[in-house]
Amino acid sequence: xxxxxxxxxxxxxxxxxxxxxxxxxxxxxxxxxxxxxxxxxxxxxxxxxxxxxxxxxxxxxxxxxxxxxxxxxxxxxxxxxxxxxxxxxxxxxxxxxxxxxxxxxxxxxxxxxxxxxxxxxxxxxxxxxxxxxxxxxxxxxxxxxxxxxxxxxxxxxxxxxxxxxxxxxxxxxxxxxxxxxxxxxxxxxxxxxxxxxxxxxxxxxxxxxxxxxxxxxxxxxxxxxxxxxxxxxxxxxxxxxxxxxxxxxxxxxxxxxxxxxxxxxxxxxxxxxxxxxxxxxxxxxxxxxxxxxxxxxxxxxxxxxxxxxxxxxxxxxxxxxxxxxxxxxxxxxxxxxxxxxxxxxxxxxxxxxxxxxxxxxxxxxxxxxxxxxx
Amino acid sequence: xxxxxxxxxxxxxxxxxxxxxxxxxxxxxxxxxxxxxxxxxxxxxxxxxxxxxxxxxxxxxxxxxxxxxxxxxxxxxxxxxxxxxxxxxxxxxxxxxxxxxxxxxxxxxxxxxxxxxxxxxxxxxxxxxxxxxxxxxxxxxxxxxxxxxxxxxxxxxxxxxxxxxxxxxxxxxxxxxxxxxxxxxxxxxxxxxxxxxxxxxxxxxxxxxxxxxxxxxxxxxxxxxxxxxxxxxxxxxxxxxxxxxxxxxxxxxxxxxxxxxxxxxxxxxxxxxxxxxxxxxxxxxxxxxxxxxxxxxxxxxxxxxxxxxxxxxxxxxxxxxxxxxxxxxxxxxxxxxxxxxxxxxxxxxxxxxxxxxxxxxxxxxxxxxxxxxx
Numbered sequence: 001x002x003x004x005x006x007x008x009x010x011x012x013x014x015x016x017x018x019x020x021x022x023x024x025x026x027x028x029x030x031x032x033x034x035x036x037x038x039x040x041x042x043x044x045x046x047x048x049x050x051x052x053x054x055x056x057x058x059x060x061x062x063x064x065x066x067x068x069x070x071x072x073x074x075x076x077x078x079x080x081x082x083x084x085x086x087x088x089x090x091x092x093x094x095x096x097x098x099x100x101x102x103x104x105x106x107x108x109x110x111x112x113x114x115x116x117x118x119x120x121x122x123x124x125x126x127x128x129x130x131x132x133x134x135x136x137x138x139x140x141x142x143x144x145x146x147x148x149x150x151x152x153x154x155x156x157x158x159x160x161x162x163x164x165x166x167x168x169x170x171x172x173x174x175x176x177x178x179x180x181x182x183x184x185x186x187x188x189x190x191x192x193x194x195x196x197x198x199x200x201x202x203x204x205x206x207x208x209x210x211x212x213x214x215x216x217x218x219x220x221x222x223x224x225x226x227x228x229x230x231x232x233x234x235x236x237x238x239x240x241x242x243x244x245x246x247x248x249x250x251x252x253x254x255x256x257x258x259x260x261x262x263x264x265x266x267x268x269x270x271x272x273x274x275x276x277x278x279x280x281x282x283x284x285x286x287x288x289x290x291x292x293x294x295x296x297x298x299x300x301x302x303x304x305x306x307x308x309x310x311x312x313x314x315x316x317x318x319x320x321x322x323x324x325x326x327x328x329x330x331x332x333x334x335x336x337x338x339x340x341x342x343x344x345x346x347x348x349x350x351x352x353x354x355x356x357x358x359x360x361x362x363x364x365x366x367x368x369x370x371x372x373x374x
Numbered sequence: 375x376x377x378x379x380x381x382x383x384x385x386x387x388x389x390x391x392x393x394x395x396x397x398x399x400x401x402x403x404x405x406x407x408x409x410x411x412x413x414x415x416x417x418x419x420x421x422x423x424x425x426x427x428x429x430x431x432x433x434x435x436x437x438x439x440x441x442x443x444x445x446x447x448x449x450x451x452x453x454x455x456x457x458x459x460x461x462x463x464x465x466x467x468x469x470x471x472x473x474x475x476x477x478x479x480x481x482x483x484x485x486x487x488x489x490x491x492x493x494x495x496x497x498x499x500x501x502x503x504x505x506x507x508x509x510x511x512x513x514x515x516x517x518x519x520x521x522x523x524x525x526x527x528x529x530x531x532x533x534x535x536x537x538x539x540x541x542x543x544x545x546x547x548x549x550x551x552x553x554x555x556x557x558x559x560x561x562x563x564x565x566x567x568x569x570x571x572x573x574x575x576x577x578x579x580x581x582x583x584x585x586x587x588x589x590x591x592x593x594x595x596x597x598x599x600x601x602x603x604x605x606x607x608x609x610x611x612x613x614x615x616x617x618x619x620x621x622x623x624x625x626x627x628x629x630x631x632x633x634x635x636x637x638x639x640x641x642x643x644x645x646x647x648x649x650x651x652x653x654x655x656x657x658x659x660x661x662x663x664x665x666x667x668x669x670x671x672x673x674x675x676x677x678x679x680x681x682x683x684x685x686x687x688x689x690x691x692x693x694x695x696x697x698x699x700x701x702x703x704x705x706x707x708x709x710x711x712x713x714x715x716x717x718x719x720x721x722x723x724x725x726x727x728x729x730x731x732x733x734x735x736x737x738x739x740x741x742x743x744x745x746x747x748x
Contacts, residue, residue: 179517313738329744330721331402331735334728335712340591342721349714349723361705364687370703 008058008164009216012114013139015056016103018096019067019075019121021051025358026367028346029306029323032374037122041285041306042294047235048285049121051076055128057081059135064088064107065114065121066099089249094254097227097262100209101220106233108213115142117210118259118286124294127280134278138210140174147219147267148210148276149181152282157193159288160356161262162186162205166275167303172231181273184265203275206282219263220270227255227262288339289355292321303332319353346373382432386488386514389430390477392470393423393441393449393495399661399732402720403680403697406748411496412448413681415659417708422659423495424452429502430493431455433509439482439495440473468628470700471601471636474583475594479609482587491584492633494658498668501654508652512584514548517541520648521593521641522584523555525577526656531567533652534660534730536560536579536634540649555647558639577649580656582625583633593637593646601629601636637747662713665731666695675704696728720747 023036030036037049044051067075067088076087088103092238100118100317107116117135125131138148144324151164163185170178188196196202220228230250238244263340267273285291295304301318311324317332323341324330330342339355341348365373397410404410411423418425430437433558439456441449443463450461462477465669474492481490491509512522525538544552558579562570570576594602604624611620641647659665669678675692685698692704697715698704704716713729715722739747
């Protein structure tokens with residue numbers, strides 16, 4: 001089964017968009033009640049989740065969103081093209097394996113054995129054609145029974161990402177660049193990351209998984225039988241009157257585990273994972289410093305603004321990252337490499353080099369009792 | 375004429391409080407519409423103008439405020455103890471000589487030849503007893519016909535203040551520490567300031583002048599006859615039905631000149647100025663860095679907060695000056711020696727070493743068209 005042309009919808013392909021995670025290191029812009037996927041961080045005119053769906057809609061026969069119950073209303077307001085059936089609400093967070101497994105099981109229930117691709121709602125991707133090519137190759141490899149990940153060409157030895165190591169060619173006609181995946185690694189230290197990138201065999205693991213529903217659920221039945229049984233029971237009831245009863249009874253008891261640990265790593269060890277090299281730009285915008293790298297400068301001293309640059313008055317300031325999200329005017333005099341995030345009820349001032357540690361600020365704000373700011 | 379005891383009201387002494395100046399280097403806390411004298415910058419529980427009046431009220435028979443028409447309502451709200459007659463409104467700013475000269479002429483009109491003392495509304499003073507002693511000595515010297523200034527013991531070679539140079543003892547019984555003033559200097563460079571302080575003959579010129587009304591107006595008649603004539607004409611009409619007509623006709627044409635240049639410097643050259651050494655703490659709070667020097671640290675890393683310290687969450691931050699004046703929570707991570715001033719419509723982020731240059735921010739804000747923020 002192949003596509004007649006390398007454009008247009010892929011008939012047997014459905015997109016899964018897990019939308020979770022508070023984006024704590026992007027506080028106070030990103031909050032528990034308004035996580036980063038609901039924000040237009042790059043000034044594209046679309047929020048991250050809108051851009052994610054817009055990127056996948058031309059490729060997929062359908063798209064399913066999996067998110068927490070408390071985010072359903074905001075997601076649906078931003079994504080009016082989704083129907084009731086396209087939004088799967090989790091009563092409690094149970095990590096990515098339960099979220100993606102539920103969506104896969106529901107889609108198999110509705111459409112039979114199809115290929116699904118899971119793409120996080122809060123990543124930034126540039127280069128549409130390269131992305132689409134990678135997805136088409138991934139679908140082709142998935143049809144052959146692989147769990148397929150897209151490995152991003154590492155443009156720098158980042159210690160903020162995990163890596164996937166590749167081996168020999170898959171030898172699949174529809175996936176000419178596809179390689180066997182030899183394994184996954186956690187975020188490395190700087191020396192290891194440099195070795196990875198120098199070797200040419202390691203790519204960033206962007207957490208994108210493309211797989212036939214029957215293959216995914218089969219691996220799950222073998223590797224996590226209890227989780228599999230729970231998800232299949234919920235999926236069977238999803239489009240029926242018993243959904244609420246079954247979800248409330250079964251979901252809270254599901255194992256909390258990431259799909260990487262539950263499926264990708266053990267299956268890679270058995271030779272069942274493929275990697276498609278992705279040459280498009282990708283970032284998970286982990287913090288304000290990585291966000292800055294994606295933004296153009298607003299002047300010749302390297303200042304970046306998330307939002308309206310006319311609201312930021314800069315005098316002898318360089319390399320700053322400013323988020324004017326309160327409507328107030330922000331003025332900077334003689335400061336370099338600062339991060340200033342201005343929201344209606346909380347202000348953060350830190351440095352780009354400390355941006356990864358913003359979680360400690362959130363912890364301290366919680367400690368100080370300002371729970372309404374979390 | 376001497377006082378029986380060194381406590382209580384001085385019968386022939388009236389205080390003049392000129393309240394002007396926007397305090398541009400304290401923007402965005404200090405604004406054209408809410409200058410620094412209307413703010414409680416030191417956390418004392420009183421605004422600067424409230425503290426100024428409270429400091430003088432026990433000493434003076436009466437106090438007169440001179441301020442711009444647009445600040446009258448705010449001043450009267452903060453100073454309910456002042457009567458209509460105690461507030462002199464200037465239709466336009468005409469610098470300190472016109473303001474103080476008007477008050478002196480009005481007070482002479484009302485009370486005859488009395489001693490007046492002019493004390494700016496936006497200075498910070500600590501050490502009440504030392505201040506009162508200095509004022510009592512100054513009044514005694516003023517009664518003998520001197521223009522008397524209070525010279526502040528220079529605790530450091532500041533380049534932000536002007537200096538007054540002193541000579542031999544006055545030899546006046548009621549002013550035992552009083553000295554002849556040999557002259558005034560503008561703000562010196564650092565080397566000169568060090569020489570001044572080392573010599574022991576130079577004190578900070580705090581702009582406090584104590585003088586008999588007849589002496590002040592006599593000098594003015596000689597040195598600035600047109601200004602003197604205008605002020606006398608206005609004062610004669612002040613407590614009558616013709617005040618508005620006369621003020622509107624005469625005030626706009628008055629010369630704009632500081633009392634230092636109009637009176638203090640030329641009279642000092644003739645030997646008519648005395649200086650009383652003041653040993654109390656004094657600052658004119660020119661900028662956020664000098665404000666910081668007056669505040670206690672809120673922690674053991676030298677952070678200073680103007681306002682409620684519980685609204686500032688600090689992690690590995692040191693030496694900062696934070697003004698939480700918007701009700702929002704301010705969080706700092708890994709930053710040192712920053713100045714962060716948070717108001718409802720404008721935010722300033724700079725460094726303590728740049729605090730003197732905040733005026734350039736105000737210029738830029740005006741340039742950018744945000745006139746409502748000035």
